[in-house]
Structures are given as structure tokens and as C-alpha cells.
Amino acid sequence: xxxxxxxxxxxxxxxxxxxxxxxxxxxxxxxxxxxxxxxxxxxxxxxxxxxxxxxxxxxxxxxxxxxxxxxxxxxxxxxxxxxxxxxxxxxxxxxxxxxxxxxxxxxxxxxxxxxxxxxxxxxxxxxxxxxxxxxxxxxxxxxxxxxxxxxxxxxxxxxxxxxxxxxx
Amino acid sequence: xxxxxxxxxxxxxxxxxxxxxxxxxxxxxxxxxxxxxxxxxxxxxxxxxxxxxxxxxxxxxxxxxxxxxxxxxxxxxxxxxxxxxxxxxxxxxxxxxxxxxxxxxxxxxxxxxxxxxxxxxxxxxxxxxxxxxxxxxxxxxxxxxxxxxxxxxxxxxxxxxxxxxxxxxxxxxxxxxxxxxxxxxxxxxxxxxxxxxxxxxxxxxxxxxxxxxxxxxxxxxxxxxxxxxxxxxxxxxxxxxxxxxxxxxxxxxxxxxxxxxxxxxxxxxxxxxxxxxxxxxxxxx
Numbered sequence: 036x037x038x039x040x041x042x043x044x045x046x047x048x049x050x051x052x053x054x055x056x057x058x059x060x061x062x063x064x065x066x067x068x069x070x071x072x073x074x075x076x077x078x079x080x081x082x083x084x085x086x087x088x089x090x091x092x093x094x095x096x097x098x099x100x101x102x103x104x105x106x107x108x109x110x111x112x113x114x115x116x117x118x119x120x121x122x123x124x125x126x127x128x129x130x131x132x133x134x135x136x137x138x139x140x141x142x143x144x145x146x147x148x149x150x151x152x153x154x155x156x157x158x159x160x161x162x163x164x165x166x167x168x169x170x171x172x173x174x175x176x177x178x179x180x181x182x183x184x185x186x187x188x189x190x191x192x193x194x195x196x197x198x199x200x201x202x203x
Numbered sequence: 204x205x206x207x208x209x210x211x212x213x214x215x216x217x218x219x220x221x222x223x224x225x226x227x228x229x230x231x232x233x234x235x236x237x238x239x240x241x242x243x244x245x246x247x248x249x250x251x252x253x254x255x256x257x258x259x260x261x262x263x264x265x266x267x268x269x270x271x272x273x274x275x276x277x278x279x280x281x282x283x284x285x286x287x288x289x290x291x292x293x294x295x296x297x298x299x300x301x302x303x304x305x306x307x308x309x310x311x312x313x314x315x316x317x318x319x320x321x322x323x324x325x326x327x328x329x330x331x332x333x334x335x336x337x338x339x340x341x342x343x344x345x346x347x348x349x350x351x352x353x354x355x356x357x358x359x360x361x362x363x364x365x366x367x368x369x370x371x372x373x374x375x376x377x378x379x380x381x382x383x384x385x386x387x388x389x390x391x392x393x394x395x396x397x398x399x400x401x402x403x404x405x406x407x408x409x410x411x412x413x414x415x416x417x418x419x420x421x422x423x424x425x426x427x428x429x430x431x432x433x434x435x436x437x438x439x440x441x442x443x444x445x446x447x448x449x450x451x452x453x454x455x456x457x458x459x460x461x462x463x464x465x466x467x468x469x470x471x472x473x474x475x476x477x478x479x480x481x482x483x484x485x486x487x488x
Contacts, residue, residue, distance in 0.1 A: 134381055172371050
């Protein structure tokens with residue numbers, strides 16, 4: 036009886052472990068150099084129509100362990116972002132974090148040095164080992180963040196990166 | 204690790220399924236699997252207050268309003284795995300049981316602006332419980348008192364949707380995000396079982412003990428990154444949240460439940476109907 040009860044307990048525990056997301060593992064798998072093999076800038080209009088501009092091989096992200104990631108078990112990384120598609124260039128050397136569901140990433144203080152409202156939020160649309168698709172959204176001609184007015188802006192820009200990891 | 208855990212989990216189930224259990228005859232321990240539909244009620248008012256204040260704030264720019272939530276919005280299937288002690292036949296006997304419970308429920312609400320922007324709110328709850336039964340058993344029935352420790356992992360995915368069908372959890376608009384909170388309750392109630400061939404049909408009614416655990420009514424649905432630097436709170440009063448963040452914060456500190464979505468509102472009476480299946484043998488009847 037004791038043995039069977041122990042098995043039941045073990046099964047429940049293992050089942051729960053199997054379902055638990057491991058955000059630190061996901062972040063550790065991001066370590067390395069990711070080439071931005073494709074960048075798509077999509078302008079979205081209120082009637083649902085879109086205009087796309089595609090660019091190839093426009094830069095890279097170099098993701099490395101953060102030396103001050105105390106107590107986060109690898110959940111925080113350093114990131115070097117270099118981008119130039121000929122029409123637009125950007126760069127960032129800072130901190131990358133994710134959420135516990137591994138659905139989003141943030142480049143912390145991308146837009147400004149303040150504590151709040153300065154991060155670039157990124158959606159992880161596809162996570163397929165050595166290939167990732169990330170998207171972020173903007174207002175045209177603006178890096179504006181944290182707005183309250185989705186009902187007032189008729190045009191938006193969706194920025195999609197397709198990333199491939201360098202190496203084997 | 205995830206795949207290894209799944210393999211071990213399945214192997215463990217096989218071990219249980221073919222294990223030798225006492226209990227053949229009129230008494231003993233019987234491993235049981237209970238499959239149920241859980242009507243886990245919530246207090247719909249805080250979320251509906253958010254919906255109403257959001258619509259009020261946007262006024263004429265609203266094209267399709269939120270559909271209100273109800274007490275049964277987060278009802279869903281659940282399963283229990285455990286042991287039942289069974290003693291006596293014919294005359295009234297004694298029964299006791301303990302189970303681990305897991306349940307899952309989800310719901311969705313949408314909102315559209317006149318410029319075809321919008322929101323897609325996806326609610327998900329994972330429910331874990333550990334229950335204890337103690338009661339009496341007759342020839343073809345049992346009646347038990349229940350005590351259950353519950354943990355509900357609640358997630359509210361608030362997407363911003365775009366006219367081309369794209370959707371984002373990112374921070375272009377502040378309200379977007381993944382708001383999470385743990386609801387912990389200790390419930391007491393009653394359960395009945397009626398034998399039907401080799402299984403029991405069961406019904407359970409439980410209610411959370413008020414005020415236990417202490418201060419659970421202060422836990423709000425928060426959006427945060429793993430560095431815990433990015434913080435947002437799911438507002439109950441959107442107008443105040445959007446127009447006066449300082450006053451919102453001032454009010455949120457002493458009385459969160461007045462202006463924020465408090466996860467305790469996602470708990471309430473629990474009613475469950477199901478089938479209790481003995482895993483290795485039929486109940487003695």
C-alpha cells in the first residue's frame with residue numbers, strides 16, 4: 036500500500052513538472068549569434084490592407100550570459116543588436132529578458148534610460164530551435180511606447196524578424 | 204527534462220495500474236480515478252467592471268463591446284486520482300479518501316474599435332487540489348464531508364489585435380500583456396456517490412473558507428518579465444488607470460480590490476459532477 040501511494044504521489048509530481056514552463060532553459064537556448072536573415076516591415080491600415088517591404092540579411096543579435104544575473108538562473112541575458120536594411124539602421128547593447136510563458140521578450144531600456152515605459156516588447160511568434168520569428172509593433176515614424184489609444188491610431192507598423200542561429 | 208518527465212509519468216501510471224492492492228472483498232483501499240465537470244464559480248463583477256469602464260472610456264469609438272462574463276465562465280473538465288478506503292457492506296459503514304485533482308478551463312472575450320483595432324482577452328486557469336473525504340457508506344451509496352486545498356493558476360492573455368488579423372502581447376499599448384496570479388483557497392463541502400454497475404456517479408459541493416488563507420484578497424493579476432522589472436496590474440477601473448496613474452496607485456495600495464482585478468474574485472462555490480472509477484477492481488456491492 037505504501038509503495039502504491041508513493042507511486043501516485045510521484046506520478047502527480049512528475050506530471051506537474053512535465054507541464055511547467057522553464058523560462059530559464061528557453062533563455063539559455065537563445066545564447067549565441069542569431070543572424071537576421073529576413074526583415075519584413077508591414078504597414079497595416081484600418082481597412083485591413085497591408086503594404087510590405089522585405090529585406091534580406093540585415094544584421095544580427097549576439098546573446099550572451101548576463102554577469103549580474105543573480106538569482107534568475109539564466110533568465111536574463113546580455114544582447115548586442117546590430118541592424119541596417121539600407122532604409123533604416125538601429126543598434127542596441129543591453130539586457131534581454133523574457134516572461135514565464137516564453138511568449139515575449141523585452142530589450143530593456145531600448146528607447147530611453149528610464150526605469151519604466153522604455154522597453155522594446157517583442158512577441159515570439161515561432162520558436163523552432165535554431166529558427167525564430169519575432170515581431171514588434173510601432174506607430175509609423177515613431178518609437179512611441181505605452182499608449183492608451185488603440186482606438187485612435189489608424190495605421191500601424193509590424194516589424195518581423197526571421198532569425199537563424201549560427202553554428203552547427 | 205519535459206520529455207523525460209512525461210515518460211516517467213506514463214511509466215508510473217502503468218506501475219499503479221498493475222500494482223497489487225488490498226481491498227478485494229468488503230474492505231480495503233481502492234485506487235480511484237474520478238473524471239468530472241467542474242462548475243467552479245467566479246465573481247464576475249470585477250472583470251465586468253473592467254469591461255464597462257473600458258467601453259465608457261472609449262465611448263463612440265467602440266464598434267463591438269465586450270461580452271460580459273458570468274459565474275460559470277471558467278467551468279471545465281477536471282480529474283482526480285487517489286485512494287478510497289471502503290469498509291462494510293449492507294449496513295452503514297465507513298469510507299475515507301484522498302485525491303489529487305487537476306482541472307483546466309478557458310474562456311475568451313473580444314472587443315473591437317471603430318478603426319478595426321481591438322482586443323482578444325483569453326482567460327486560462329489550471330486548478331490543482333488535494334482533497335480529503337470522510338463519511339458513511341451504504342449498500343449502493345456514500346455521503347462524505349470534504350476538505351480541499353486548492354491552487355488556481357490564473358492567466359489573462361490580453362492581446363491587442365490589428366485590422367489585418369495580427370495580434371500582439373507586446374507593449375505598444377499599455378493594456379496588452381499576460382496578467383497572472385495564484386488563487387489559493389481552502390474549501391469545505393459535501394459529496395455523494397451512487398453506485399451504477401462498476402462505477403460511482405458523484406456530485407460534490409464545496410465553498411472556500413472565508414478569510415483563509417489571510418490576505419488572499421490582496422493578490423492582483425500582474426504582468427511581469429522574469430527580471431520582475433516590468434510591472435503592470437490588470438485594472439478594474441480602466442478610466443482611473445488610464446487617466447490618473449498616480450491616483451490609481453494611491454488607491455490600489457490600501458484597497459486593491461476597488462481598482463484592480465484581484466485574483467481572489469476567480470474563486471467561489473465549486474460544484475462538480477463526475478464518474479468515480481475503481482482502477483483495479485469493482486466496488487463491493
